[in-house]
Amino acid sequence: MKETRITMGMPATIEIVDAGATQESLDMVFDFFNSVDERFSPYKTDSELSRYNRGEIAEGDLSEQMKYIFVLAEKTKNDTNGYFDMRHNGTCDPSGIVKGWAIHEGANLLRAKGFQNFYVEIAGDIEVSGHNTDGAPWSIGIRNPFKREEIVKVVHLSSGGIATSGTAIRGDHIYNPKGDARPNDIASITVIGPNVYEADRFATPAFAMGGDGIQFIEALPNSEGYMIDTKGIATMTSGFTKFTRALTF
Amino acid sequence: MKKIILSIIVLGAFGYYTFSQSQNTPTVAYVAPQTVSTKKQTTLVDQTSVPVATPVSVPVSTPKPVPVTKPKPIPVPVTKKGLYNDGTYTGDVADAYYGNVQVQAVITNGKLSNVIFLDYPQDRSHSLQLSQRAMPILTQEAIQAQSANVNGVSGASDTSAAFQQSLTSALAQARA
Numbered sequence: 001m002k003e004t005r006i007t008m009g010m011p012a013t014i015e016i017v018d019a020g021a022t023q024e025s026l027d028m029v030f031d032f033f034n035s036v037d038e039r040f041s042p043y044k045t046d047s048e049l050s051r052y053n054r055g056e057i058a059e060g061d062l063s064e065q066m067k068y069i070f071v072l073a074e075k076t077k078n079d080t081n082g083y084f085d086m087r088h089n090g091t092c093d094p095s096g097i098v099k100g101w102a103i104h105e106g107a108n109l110l111r112a113k114g115f116q117n118f119y120v121e122i123a124g125d126i127e128v129s130g131h132n133t134d135g136a137p138w139s140i141g142i143r144n145p146f147k148r149e150e151i152v153k154v155v156h157l158s159s160g161g162i163a164t165s166g167t168a169i170r171g172d173h174i175y176n177p178k179g180d181a182r183p184n185d186i187a188s189i190t191v192i193g194p195n196v197y198e199a200d201r202f203a204t205p206a207f208a209m210g211g212d213g214i215q216f217i218e219a220l221p222n223s224e225g226y227m228i229d230t231k232g233i234a235t236m237t238s239g240f241t242k243f244t245r246a247l248t249f
Numbered sequence: 250m251k252k253i254i255l256s257i258i259v260l261g262a263f264g265y266y267t268f269s270q271s272q273n274t275p276t277v278a279y280v281a282p283q284t285v286s287t288k289k290q291t292t293l294v295d296q297t298s299v300p301v302a303t304p305v306s307v308p309v310s311t312p313k314p315v316p317v318t319k320p321k322p323i324p325v326p327v328t329k330k331g332l333y334n335d336g337t338y339t340g341d342v343a344d345a346y347y348g349n350v351q352v353q354a355v356i357t358n359g360k361l362s363n364v365i366f367l368d369y370p371q372d373r374s375h376s377l378q379l380s381q382r383a384m385p386i387l388t389q390e391a392i393q394a395q396s397a398n399v400n401g402v403s404g405a406s407d408t409s410a411a412f413q414q415s416l417t418s419a420l421a422q423a424r425a
Contacts, residue, residue, distance in 0.1 A: 013401070124404040138349050144406025146390065154399055166405030188405050213301040214387060228392055235389050 007033040010123035017117035029106040036102045038192025083205030125163040145187035155243040159171035161196025165207035185230040193223045
């Protein structure tokens, strides 16, 4: 059972392979995503986040969920030595971790219902469990940052999360195979972690680090990465290939 | 004159090594330019008398000798020992983004034999062999289009304005 909807202004896809999957199970996760959007959207003027930023809600009066996200944001700030910071120019925007957290929590809702084989994605950040409809680990392509319709790598996951951070500029404009790209000119970095929250919260700061980002991922426990520079050269962490081996049945 | 040239070479080598270390790149300079001949020398500590620029700024390429007089070939010692002088050298504190890194390089038989971490994030072990954690050499490849059928695709979400905003702020900090 599989469905894609737009939530938080982005496409979200949920697929449940287990026999007990119902429309209700899918709705449960989509409803959760919508509630996250209502609460955390920096664009909706009546979201809790927007009201907090306007000073209409005191920090102590925030919802437990918002407080929890603030704690996670502070932790990520420390873990990335300030490369992630939800506070800038006087406003608070935890978007950098909310998406990954929401996907992971959506997956947890499915786990709590007893599902073991599923796929949850929002706009290219994915958490999986178990196997796909063929009984094989989930196969995930890494998008070519220079050609949206193309993938340049396939990884196989039976648990965990994958997230990619990259330039928002369409690749065609920056791809220059013969150009003198500096080492810091990175087109995208993909992180595989124990869950999508962990993968996502490190992908963006790793991207901001430029060419050193892949070493940052290398130093993280339980995480692997695949970085593509603007010349189309990929650099992978030492354990990355364990996800790329072709699986035979 | 010889001494000065020699000093420049040593400085260059040390600078290249420090530069490589500080850049945290996979290509660590264990294999330094082979053209540099080496001779018995005093330790790097003696260079304090030379007005040392920050090692990071030393160019990677071997500095050109002053072309006034062609340096006469230095008598090469019978046993060529390597690029470095034996000893233990303490590097600068370098910001590795996720914490400070300060290392000591141990040179044995003219070659880098060990790197001792004086300061390293996340309380890693204080002495690590080069082959283990230090500066891993990561595999690279040219990307190639794959034709495989996949269950999903991971990519940067340019559909999300929030994502772009967050990224911009992260990049702004990166430039600071």
